[in-house]
Amino acid sequence: xxxxxxxxxxxxxxxxxxxxxxxxxxxxxxxxxxxxxxxxxxxxxxxxxxxxxxxxxxxxxxxxxxxxxxxxxxxxxxxxxxxxxxxxxxxxxxxxxxxxxxxxxxxxxxxxxxxxxxxxxxxxxxxxxxxxxxxxxxxxxxxxxxxxxxxxxxxxxxxxxxxxxxxxxxxxxxxxxxxxxxxxxxxxxxxxxxxxxxxxxxxxxxxxxxxxxxxxxxxxxxxxxxxxxxxxxxxxxxxxxxxxxxxxxxxxxxxxxxxxxxxxxxxxxxxxxxxxxxxxxxxxxxxxxxxxxxxxxxxxxxxxxxxxxxxxxxxxxxxxxxxxxxxxxxxxxxxxxxxxxxxxxxxxxxxxxxxxxxxxxxxxxxxxxxxxxxxx
Amino acid sequence: xxxxxxxxxxxxxxxxxxxxxxxxxxxxxxxxxxxxxxxxxxxxxxxxxxxxxxxxxxxxxxxxxxxxxxxxxxxxxxxxxxxxxxxxxxxxxxxxxxxxxxxxxxxxxxxxxxxxxxxxxxxxxxxxxxxxxxxxxxxxxxxxxxxxxxxxxxxxxxxxxxxxxxxxxxxxxxxxxxxxxxxxxxxxxxxxxxxxxxxxxxxxxxxxxxxxxxxxxxxxxxxxxxxxxxxxxxxxxxxxxxxxxxxxxxxxxxxxxxxxxxxxxxxxxxxxxxxxxxxxxxxxxxxxxxxxxxxxxxxxxxxxxxxxxxxxxxxxxxxxxxxxxxxxxxxxxxxxxxxxxxxxxxxxxxxxxxxxxxxxxxxxxxxxxxxxxxxxxxxxxxxxxxxxxxxxxxxxxxxxxxxxxxxxxxxxxxxxxxxxxxxxxxxxxxxxxxxxxxxxxxxxxxxxxxxxxxxxxxxxxxxxxxxxxxxxxxxxxxxxxxxxxxxxxxxxxxxxxxxxxxxxxxxxxxxxxxxxxxxxxxxxxxxxxxxxxxxxxxxxx
Numbered sequence: 001x002x003x004x005x006x007x008x009x010x011x012x013x014x015x016x017x018x019x020x021x022x023x024x025x026x027x028x029x030x031x032x033x034x035x036x037x038x039x040x041x042x043x044x045x046x047x048x049x050x051x052x053x054x055x056x057x058x059x060x061x062x063x064x065x066x067x068x069x070x071x072x073x074x075x076x077x078x079x080x081x082x083x084x085x086x087x088x089x090x091x092x093x094x095x096x097x098x099x100x101x102x103x104x105x106x107x108x109x110x111x112x113x114x115x116x117x118x119x120x121x122x123x124x125x126x127x128x129x130x131x132x133x134x135x136x137x138x139x140x141x142x143x144x145x146x147x148x149x150x151x152x153x154x155x156x157x158x159x160x161x162x163x164x165x166x167x168x169x170x171x172x173x174x175x176x177x178x179x180x181x182x183x184x185x186x187x188x189x190x191x192x193x194x195x196x197x198x199x200x201x202x203x204x205x206x207x208x209x210x211x212x213x214x215x216x217x218x219x220x221x222x223x224x225x226x227x228x229x230x231x232x233x234x235x236x237x238x239x240x241x242x243x244x245x246x247x248x249x250x251x252x253x254x255x256x257x258x259x260x261x262x263x264x265x266x267x268x269x270x271x272x273x274x275x276x277x278x279x280x281x282x283x284x285x286x287x288x289x290x291x292x293x294x295x296x297x298x299x300x301x302x303x304x305x306x307x308x309x310x311x312x313x314x315x316x317x318x319x320x321x322x323x324x325x326x327x328x329x330x331x332x333x334x335x336x337x338x339x340x341x342x343x344x345x346x347x348x349x350x351x352x353x354x355x356x357x358x359x360x361x362x363x364x365x366x367x368x369x370x371x372x373x374x375x376x
Numbered sequence: 377x378x379x380x381x382x383x384x385x386x387x388x389x390x391x392x393x394x395x396x397x398x399x400x401x402x403x404x405x406x407x408x409x410x411x412x413x414x415x416x417x418x419x420x421x422x423x424x425x426x427x428x429x430x431x432x433x434x435x436x437x438x439x440x441x442x443x444x445x446x447x448x449x450x451x452x453x454x455x456x457x458x459x460x461x462x463x464x465x466x467x468x469x470x471x472x473x474x475x476x477x478x479x480x481x482x483x484x485x486x487x488x489x490x491x492x493x494x495x496x497x498x499x500x501x502x503x504x505x506x507x508x509x510x511x512x513x514x515x516x517x518x519x520x521x522x523x524x525x526x527x528x529x530x531x532x533x534x535x536x537x538x539x540x541x542x543x544x545x546x547x548x549x550x551x552x553x554x555x556x557x558x559x560x561x562x563x564x565x566x567x568x569x570x571x572x573x574x575x576x577x578x579x580x581x582x583x584x585x586x587x588x589x590x591x592x593x594x595x596x597x598x599x600x601x602x603x604x605x606x607x608x609x610x611x612x613x614x615x616x617x618x619x620x621x622x623x624x625x626x627x628x629x630x631x632x633x634x635x636x637x638x639x640x641x642x643x644x645x646x647x648x649x650x651x652x653x654x655x656x657x658x659x660x661x662x663x664x665x666x667x668x669x670x671x672x673x674x675x676x677x678x679x680x681x682x683x684x685x686x687x688x689x690x691x692x693x694x695x696x697x698x699x700x701x702x703x704x705x706x707x708x709x710x711x712x713x714x715x716x717x718x719x720x721x722x723x724x725x726x727x728x729x730x731x732x733x734x735x736x737x738x739x740x741x742x743x744x745x746x747x748x749x750x751x752x753x754x755x756x757x758x759x760x761x762x763x764x765x766x767x768x769x770x771x772x773x774x775x776x777x778x779x780x781x782x783x784x785x786x787x788x789x790x791x792x793x794x795x796x797x798x799x800x801x802x803x804x805x806x807x808x809x810x811x812x813x814x815x816x817x818x819x820x821x822x823x824x825x826x827x828x829x830x831x832x833x834x835x836x837x838x839x840x841x842x843x844x845x846x847x848x849x850x851x852x853x854x855x856x857x858x859x860x861x862x863x864x865x866x867x868x869x870x871x872x873x874x875x876x877x878x879x880x881x882x883x884x885x886x887x888x889x890x891x892x893x894x895x896x897x898x899x900x901x902x903x904x905x906x907x908x909x910x911x912x913x914x915x916x917x
Contacts, residue, residue: 073716150901159655159715160904163851164897170848171893174886289848293723300720333731340724344717345710 007225016308024214044203051210053315055275058217060298060310062267065224068305070260071240076165077268078292079172080140084269087139089189089282091132110184120182136273137266144265152254166289173287188283195277213274220267301343303352415442427502453509458496511541523554530560535588537568567592578607585759622759627877633766635873636773640828641846642853646865647821655719658726660843662822666692666829667838671742682747692826700822733840741839769831793817852896858906
């Protein structure tokens, strides 16, 4: 496991983990230790919101892994996120048991409503937490494996790949909208009650989920960092910059691509699984092409091929979204659209690029080769 | 032409003919006032509880030869003949929407203003009366109508002929000049003869697609008379065969129509993405701008939807082309050679355009009026009719395609575009101003998107999400057809349209769409460069 240890020798990784740990500790302390009347108190709603941002940040890291280091612009990562979310949603749905509106111990409410008499085969096993959590990884992983195997083998790259990933998530969205699919159709899965025996509506569970999201982000970051700093990561960067040349050097490019793509899809699935209990619903709109492309914007704004940039981007954009949609909902799409244009035209290396320039000026040395390539 | 006097083969014919002739004289107001008392007498016969009384009253109305009779009978049939509760006057409801209905006096025709529906009693009819009314009205129509309404009337009586009406129809047949109407009348009579057990009548019914003919034949096929049953079965088999062909033709028509919409939406993209290699995610919004132009033109020219639509074609082209130039100059030129960034930036532009329309016009759908010459349909036969607006859009798509082909193949611009896309540096050193070519090409592709929008405004709702719903489809069509190949786009669009329509009946609309998407995703794995890949060095990169 040398590759997993390596990131801890990097200053940037330690810095990132330190900042993350500090943020988690501060929020937790402000929530628990500061009394409710104090202005510094962080209420459960805000903790919940931060937890959501953290799961989005993990999703952004997953996208940055394939886009930043592999050069694959996936416009369908929302699909993996949603699949992980649905796997978690199915577990939470089974946990409701006979406390639903129709009081059926086996079937979720929407199935009773559709007059189904038994659980479909693909819902079997989701009453067990370990199975559901395994599926959080396997469902998106398997889709990525099949899709990636077909796509990379026939060397579909660049814009073509982007467009078919978009078609993939669009097709999945249409499918999940259908009641016959058995995932609650339009309404999706909701009305969750508890996770692993903890009441989802209690503040402690929310804090727990927030911390779990933070931990998952830290772990995901380390895994990604480990991948990109390993030899495998170097092959990935080589593929990104000159695919044909790498292939001629004797590397089986499609295998590297497939491996990293599947890892990224699984991370996205984990992010989805953490997101669903925190927002309390999963429905087909998570498959919408707009959402997938929004994720790419987070990464672009934060800065491609840095990983920490993706985290920064996800938090900035989502915080802005929360503020905008609260204050003036009409302006949000203008702001989002404007961001897309400004970031790509004026800020090709994102916020992380700005930071890096400062650091470099102070240190007077050059940045990593990765950043140089992206800027070129 | 025989004179009405020789037509007295049956009492009903004579009366109907006179009635019909009087209808033609309906504009003579003097006649109306003179007959007012007679009219009231016959009309009030309808105001009875017993259906038998009403049947007699209807007969009396026909016999009265009053020129308002068709008006009354039609209103009675439609359920619009009603009684005012307060004074028992009979009125005709002009419009039965909402709670207050405008009515007019059945006798004098005076407008009586709006009356609450609670204050009205409908003169009810039963099925027997309904068919009596229909027969009478069709006979009137057969005598006074123009060819089109005579045809409709003749079609209407098929399956509803009794002995009395048969005699009247035969009389009319002698006189009818239109072959088509005669054909229908013959069929109506043949159904009547078949119902009486004449096997020979089946001959006339071969290949008829009228549903009443089919009902009569199905019934005859189960008859006890072996000869009749046999003949009817053979005719039915023949009709089934023909129906199947018609269904195939219909699916094909809808498929091609949907295909031409896809081609229209994608053909602009085939220029900007296919030829120039610029990924414009705002393409859908350029289509939307075209559709809104059609709407705006109709707002500017109220009362002339047709003219507005025709004007919208060049204006829509210009609007979208200008928007395209703005996008090219404002965003795309800074991102040359970075396709993924271009994709993201133009996506941002598409969000801004959508929200702009939502804020500036309305988040709700707008209706674009279909001009009269585009509405309606052409009936090929009883089972197959082609809607005109789709036919126009189909023609328009082919026209746009041909024009684009000409521009790309036969003009200097087309030559320069191809030169610049194949080898930019070489083209520039030959003196081609590459930047100018970029702008013009992008404007052309965008303008075509505007044209697509104008056409789409006739088929779908015009709303801020119009573009979004076409962008994925458009990219699919271009990629499926092979990037950089206009013919490929045409073939891909048409075949995807047809595939979708073939799948739809047994899979449902949503599943059909999913299947087509999955099919394309798999197809691209097999042939990453589409149906008609570009060959040579231009294909790389």
